[in-house]
Amino acid sequence: MTRIGSPFDLSHLEDEWLEADGFGGFASGTAGMLRTRRYHALLLSATRAPGGRMVLVNGVEVWLEAHGQRFPLSMQRYGPDVIYPDLRGSLDSFDTVLWPTWRVRVDARTVAITEAFVSKATGATVLRWRLEGNGLGDLGVPVLKVRPLLSGRDYHALHHENPAFNFSAQISGDQSCVSWQPYGGLPVVGAATNGVYTHAPDWYRNFCYVREQERGLDYREDLATPGVFSFDIASGEAVMILSASSASSASGKSDTATSILIANDKTTAATHAAYLAQTEQQRRNALGSRLQRSADAYIVTRNEGRTMLAGFPWFTDWGRDTFIAMRGLLIASNRLDDAEAILLEWAGTLSEGMLPNRFPDYGDAPEYNSVDASLWFVVALHEYLATQHASAATRAHLQQAAEAILTGYTNGTRFNIAACADDGLLRCGVPGVQLTWMDAKVGDWVVTPRIGKPVEVQALWINALRIASAWNPQWQQPAERATLSFRQRFVDPATQALFDNVDVDHVPGTVDRAIRPNQVFAIGGLPFPLLEGAAARAVLGQVEAQLLTPLGLRSLAPSDPAYRGHYGGSPLERDGAYHQGTVWLWLIGPFVEAWLRVNGASAPNLAQARARFLAPLYAHLDCAGLDHLSEIADGDAPHTPAGTPFQAWSLGELLRVENLLARFERGGA
Template structure:
């Protein structure tokens, strides 16, 4: 739970909240009600789950008219950088549990509560406002809430501008309980079901300013249309507005029960659903699990990612398997197994179209690791086990014989070689135009750790893979240890030149000790890796992607897309890497209760603290390499949260054993 109380911390105004609908759509905004990103919206829906996302309702302009005064309940920022109106004087506190809730102290007698949540049962966004007065007023209209919806109808990556094609026409029914608009003919209609009164008053609100977009070097201003205004008498009870892009859902709401009753029913269902997972992290984890086709998948991060293979298989180990969500894990693994091509699983599914992209050497190997973790729970049926093992056999056979992008087990040492010019294959995958920032062509260290783990996993049921695993492991020991540091090279046979090595100090070597089912190093060799990573790369929020002593190090992730992508894996901190590091750290230290407590205090407490900043109740994608390690990238990242859950589970098991 994240709560910002009185006096309201002004520095927390732009911390962000997320309400996901389970299909790729979501609502999102800030604690201070300002929209700071193009992705902040109240109704953002996935037309082809989980892709094809469009923004329909960006936000609202809300205010209360009481006793002859007007009290703003929402803030807007306009070009050049003007905030109007300003609610900071009246904003009493903000809480994320059970969903985003604001309290405003409007005057000495009047307290107003506003809340928003997305119903996973119906994909509707529910907004509610309640006023409490310590002294009743003789004027029955003393509390009049006015709400203007701000609409666009655009791709969620785009921006909207005033244009004559926007259709302001409103369709009303049921004594104005239901109002619908269809701004553009090729998009779903927007449905608003309320207990208020709608007055048609079309207008444009121009030049909204999105500060996060400007910081990212992107276009940052937008015009939004407002078709009219809703009025609610809060003296008679709470105000309700239910937004939906589904005609069927809106019709069901209007025809079966009043808006207030339907909102209450949705709130009850949502409270029960959110209470079921138990822990705060598990409740947050649920946001990333979404529908794809007839199966399930994991959104890599909100607000702008869809589902990526590598991210899915890394994240699900903590989000699902370690959290006991076995049916979801099985559904996802089976769904992705059906996308195998030439021994490879996709790197990602594009927003548009169904043709997946296969430019990843490690996504398929992370799939093998995720399957191992799932099968180890003994919840798979015989049919599921057979299907998943066959998928692994296909992957290993394809990689052994050779597949796309030069991916092939080397005949000379059994290690996995990969890479062609102009294609990014590892998780360090930033690319700008034709520039691959970290190409890592050759035999990257974490790819070998994954390859050897995959071979050993498959050897558990097929002895064919035992000898290749032993051969590759021996070659790893012989070829990857840097004699000058006793730690590991980041890459060997660089650019497919035999014997060429990359001595860059990066976090990828940690996977030889932690983060995977089988560690490749032990004893002094393992300790040398952990010590180097700890000394050069460890920060409170994760591991740097490059040591600060390296000439290519970039300590800040900021600026234009070119500048940001150039820093993405050149020093930028990644929280998800703390999972492998903590596991490696535990493996090289003596086990026991005291060691577990030390790991929690040193490594987990800063992550827990971060749950109350940036993406509230979640972990960020990245952070600056330099202190104070400002969070950046997506504020809601699946594998960051997943690895924290996985390590929590690991520490709990270790403590039980120690006891």
């Protein structure tokens, strides 16, 4: 896990941490305590798991009082860009070794330690504070003060001062357990503590979220604070357990705050927090490696089954991302029960041979605007079934789902998706709809429409046909025919690499020569390569020469006039660059597999692959989204990370390639 300091390296001030609850909710923030996004919060709950996410407790204002002096232990950023209190000189260190932990120097002899973690057992956020040293003893008995900062809003929105906010509190007899309901219909927020609550309503105004400002979005917010908790921290650890009642009841988890309110015992919160910490530490240790502990964040509940979030903080569950990511996050990590549950959950959403591209956050009808999500499902199914984990009934059910996909695609389905009679390749696309993974769209502008026969779609189609032919021979001939057509139609005579698209806009014979990473799937990233020998070397050579960066593959070659080397600015600017040169970290997986297939998996090549291609990703675990991998990075050096800092398929592909390398090192195929 990540360690920063001591002394604290200020270049890591805005690196981000994540604590997920397994139901779509999470806590997150920065190593430097400053909230930089609207999504940073201590209690963010999914009211309709994994959707309906609401920000309930955004943060806390924390300080020590001793003999009339005030020593701040938290800092905030206010507009236009004012940090107050400013603890940057007092922040000794931050680490995520167990969970987010800060050390703040109060004076020469005293350090205050703050811990924050989410308990998967309860869905609650646990905050703990303690002192090391005795410098404050000269100033009298120190008292810790904590003001919760509340909103009660959709996690995509912002909150502003208004008369409708309900400050009223339900308080236990000894004032240590309190609950609030900021707005009617929202979850009840509970705070169970070993302190004493004093009701003192107020507004903290004009918080500034710089990441939102950079993205061209609204970035200022007002938060309500209903009161102050006081703790006798000189006598021991101070504890606050935050929970949301509706999220707890909906998930079947115990309502921590309510149970402690009923107990009405000041020792209960501290005892329960210690139990939750012990239980959570044991759970995390049992997960295995650092990567596997991070992978656990993306696995969440949907209905009675399981699904996978594409990333944090803003993604929901996307089909394409799920089936790509699960190969590393679950199958390569031997989490086969979860893999089976997710495959079965998604198989139940089949419609006209298609699986959804994503589930909207608010429970609306799933969106089926993807040509490749269904094909990635077949690939993930293949890798899962190869483990021999599935029962005969499950195997038959999943194979039936794959057959429905291939039949639907063969006969034709939505968005002009169909196998062509003349060459057996898969066509797709209608104007105004983005169907491939290069799916940026702004209003009516589809940035990379790729209507026709995109190269990676053919690789997926042929792989799916070959996979199904193992149990149903009827798919063998279509697979052979499509493979022959692919080799005849996709090789660019000028470079011997591959076209990105043929029959562009469904015009026979037209080609797209844009140099993109999609061609790598013909030689890596899928179970069955379509090219070997000189043809494979030509593809790898072009990709390595023009697209490879330390963090992944560019989505377009810098030599292309449409290339955009920086991802940033307004939504229009960002979406215009998303697949026009921006680096995608997940693509390093198929590239490394292709590189080993072409160059051979000798011991020197395996060592070179680790040093050249994987080492930069491991270094990236210690910046941006700590212990995770970012979604994207700038195409231009220094390849600054961007997009979401916690991306499932980026981490999944690193795990998958690690598993692949380990098999080769053991002498396996």
